[in-house]
Amino acid sequence: MSDASFLRLERLTLAYGDTPAIKDLDLSIGRGELVALLGPSGCGKTTTMRSIAGLLKPRSGKILLDGADITRMPANKRAVGLVFQSYALFPHLSVFENVAFGLRLKRIPGGELQKRVQDGLKSVGLSRFADRKPAELSGGQQQRVALARSMVMDPKVLLLDEPLSNLDARLRLEMRAELQRVQKESGITMIFVTHDQGEALALADRIVVMWDGHIEQIGTPEEIYNAPASAFVADFVGFENVFALENGHLKTPRGLVGLSSPAPVGAAGLAWRPIAVQMGLGPYQGTVRGTSFAGRTREYLLDTPLGIIKAEADATGSSYDIGEAVPFDLPIEGAARLSRFA
Amino acid sequence: MTSRILSTTILAVVMIFLIGPFFIIVAASLSAGETLAFPPQGFSFKWVLKVFEIESFRSSFVMSMMLAIFGTLAALVIGTPVSYALARYKLPLGEAIRTIVSAPIIVPGIVVGLALLRYLVIPFGFNLTLALFLAHTALVLPYAVRVVSASMANLRSDIEEAAVLLGCSRLGAFIRVVLPNIRGGILAAFILGFVTSFNQVPVSLFLSGPGIRTLPIDMLAYLETTYDPSVAALSALLAFMSIGIVFLAERFLGFSRYV
Numbered sequence: 001m002s003d004a005s006f007l008r009l010e011r012l013t014l015a016y017g018d019t020p021a022i023k024d025l026d027l028s029i030g031r032g033e034l035v036a037l038l039g040p041s042g043c044g045k046t047t048t049m050r051s052i053a054g055l056l057k058p059r060s061g062k063i064l065l066d067g068a069d070i071t072r073m074p075a076n077k078r079a080v081g082l083v084f085q086s087y088a089l090f091p092h093l094s095v096f097e098n099v100a101f102g103l104r105l106k107r108i109p110g111g112e113l114q115k116r117v118q119d120g121l122k123s124v125g126l127s128r129f130a131d132r133k134p135a136e137l138s139g140g141q142q143q144r145v146a147l148a149r150s151m152v153m154d155p156k157v158l159l160l161d162e163p164l165s166n167l168d169a170r171l172r173l174e175m176r177a178e179l180q181r182v183q184k185e186s187g188i189t190m191i192f193v194t195h196d197q198g199e200a201l202a203l204a205d206r207i208v209v210m211w212d213g214h215i216e217q218i219g220t221p222e223e224i225y226n227a228p229a230s231a232f233v234a235d236f237v238g239f240e241n242v243f244a245l246e247n248g249h250l251k252t253p254r255g256l257v258g259l260s261s262p263a264p265v266g267a268a269g270l271a272w273r274p275i276a277v278q279m280g281l282g283p284y285q286g287t288v289r290g291t292s293f294a295g296r297t298r299e300y301l302l303d304t305p306l307g308i309i310k311a312e313a314d315a316t317g318s319s320y321d322i323g324e325a326v327p328f329d330l331p332i333e334g335a336a337r338l339s340r341f342a
Numbered sequence: 343m344t345s346r347i348l349s350t351t352i353l354a355v356v357m358i359f360l361i362g363p364f365f366i367i368v369a370a371s372l373s374a375g376e377t378l379a380f381p382p383q384g385f386s387f388k389w390v391l392k393v394f395e396i397e398s399f400r401s402s403f404v405m406s407m408m409l410a411i412f413g414t415l416a417a418l419v420i421g422t423p424v425s426y427a428l429a430r431y432k433l434p435l436g437e438a439i440r441t442i443v444s445a446p447i448i449v450p451g452i453v454v455g456l457a458l459l460r461y462l463v464i465p466f467g468f469n470l471t472l473a474l475f476l477a478h479t480a481l482v483l484p485y486a487v488r489v490v491s492a493s494m495a496n497l498r499s500d501i502e503e504a505a506v507l508l509g510c511s512r513l514g515a516f517i518r519v520v521l522p523n524i525r526g527g528i529l530a531a532f533i534l535g536f537v538t539s540f541n542q543v544p545v546s547l548f549l550s551g552p553g554i555r556t557l558p559i560d561m562l563a564y565l566e567t568t569y570d571p572s573v574a575a576l577s578a579l580l581a582f583m584s585i586g587i588v589f590l591a592e593r594f595l596g597f598s599r600y601v
Contacts, residue, residue, distance in 0.1 A: 055503055076506050088504040092522040101518075102508030146504075153508060 006031035012061035021047040022213045034183050034190045036204035044213040045193045049159050053082045081150030085161040087142045089134035095145050096130040102153045120152035140171040160192035197237050209233050230340040239271035240310040244341040252306040261332045269338035274312035282329025288320045371575035378571050389571040402560035413478030414535035421486030429494040447484040451544030459548040470554045477545045482535035493527025533591045
């Protein structure tokens with residue numbers, strides 16, 4: 001077993017009734033990696049996570065962890081931790097007892113148990129709250145209890161379900177830093193599920209973009225952000241103008257349109273972020289249909305022979321009014337080259 | 343303003359209607375006269391004291407207590423897992439099970455009693471005590487399922503999954519995580535079931551026999567032969583017992599949250 005495939009999913013398939021939730025999923029995750037499963041709701045990311053935890057039984061395929069096949073191993077024997085989106089703290093137990101829960105089941109002797117729980121609470125900065133009940137804590141504190149509760153068990157893999165989605169903006173930044181710190185200090189392998197590309201980009205070493213039960217792309221945050229491989233990924237990370245290529249032309253809802261420079265060889269499609277659309281100059285003509293101020297930039301909706309184009313321009317430059325005709329360009333240099341278009 | 347007066351009046355009438363009989367019984371039981379009457383003649387505790395001397399009341403009280411305690415416990419042993427299953431799983435016959443379990447509330451007690459007598463006791467020579475126990479268990483079951491279900495509804499299922507991932511078996515998770523969190527509901531169901539069983543008349547009516555009588559049936563029988571205020575005294579005592587139980591339950595459990 002190499003460190004690069006500490007956790008491996010092999011052709012994992014899982015279905016609810018007749019509808020497959022994930023299909024033939026292959027994924028390798030290295031020891032100590034922090035990986036994000038990113039995708040819209042219903043893409044299979046949560047199903048994937050729950051089957052790693054053993055809460056769902058796959059129809060076929062394998063899950064290998066640390067060299068062992070755990071596909072049929074019951075959830076309570078797997079040494080996989082899960083921090084639930086709702087935290088799932090035990091309401092009748094104190095913070096201390098919540099964290100001690102798993103250790104008591106393992107019959108860890110009193111002295112060691114005390115120490116491990118206290119260390120766990122200390123690592124998330126909650127030592128003072130040991131005697132409180134979960135209901136007496138804020139959402140952020142509850143989540144840290146849930147984190148400590150999983151961490152004290154020394155799981156081989158820690159799964160986190162939408163770890164930041166229930167927190168307000170300020171807490172989210174705090175928790176993000178906290179997760180990164182805990183992960184660095186413990187060296188634990190972490191997989192978190194999110195539908196928020198910003199979270200995935202900021203937090204993960206590697207991002208697995210999922211859609212419709214399969215993996216669309218795996219890559220570093222930079223790769224996913226700058227070089228989406230498919231139309232879906234491009235759209236998901238903010239390339240709002242996505243076109244397939246056909247015979248060197250852009251395939252638009254209004255027919256094939258020529259490019260301002262030769263199309264790159266081998267690309268199945270091209271995608272532009274709104275900011276990459278060059279306004280004021282270029283071979284295409286559009287009419288402004290809508291405009292909104294976004295701080296440093298101004299956003300435009302352009303009605304063009306290529307369909308609706310979303311553009312964004314520096315707010316300090318010239319601005320255009322609704323109804324105004326504007327020339328624009330889609331420069332090849334600013335485009336993401338999609339190797340797949342599906 | 344007029345609507346306020348109207349609603350206050352209605353409230354007062356309802357309260358008098360509900361609580362009035364209780365005061366009448368208390369007053370009648372403190373009578374010094376020889377027959378059950380209201381207004382009471384004179385004042386004395388002799389009928390209250392007499393209650394404790396009547397042998398059959400003592401044995402039927404024990405019978406009723408046993409039935410109420412063990413019948414309710416049995417109903418909870420059956421009803422708690424049923425509530426759990428109904429709350430957690432989308433059972434194919436979930437609604438049907440819910441209806442069947444609730445049936446004893448809807449079917450008149452007199453029908454239940456007669457049915458048990460006709461189809462269990464007479465053809466199979468079923469022991470009357472056992473029949474009574476079964477009847478009371480069945481009667482209390484709907485309350486057990488209703489009240490426990492209500493407290494299950496507020497309990498998220500992911501805490502069980504969390505417990506499993508921390509090393510519990512499914513059953514272990516139920517015992518360590520679910521039960522402690524629905525403890526209040528179970529206790530509330532017990533109290534409600536106990537009171538329901540203890541005060542039950544129509545079902546028990548058919549399932550009485552020589553030496554086997556619940557207290558309410560025994561009181562009825564006593565009234566048929568002896569018309570003295572001791573029955574009123576016993577009723578008053580029982581009412582105070584129920585009030586005491588509910589008061590303690592409210593005080594320590596917040597009983598009204600569950601019922």
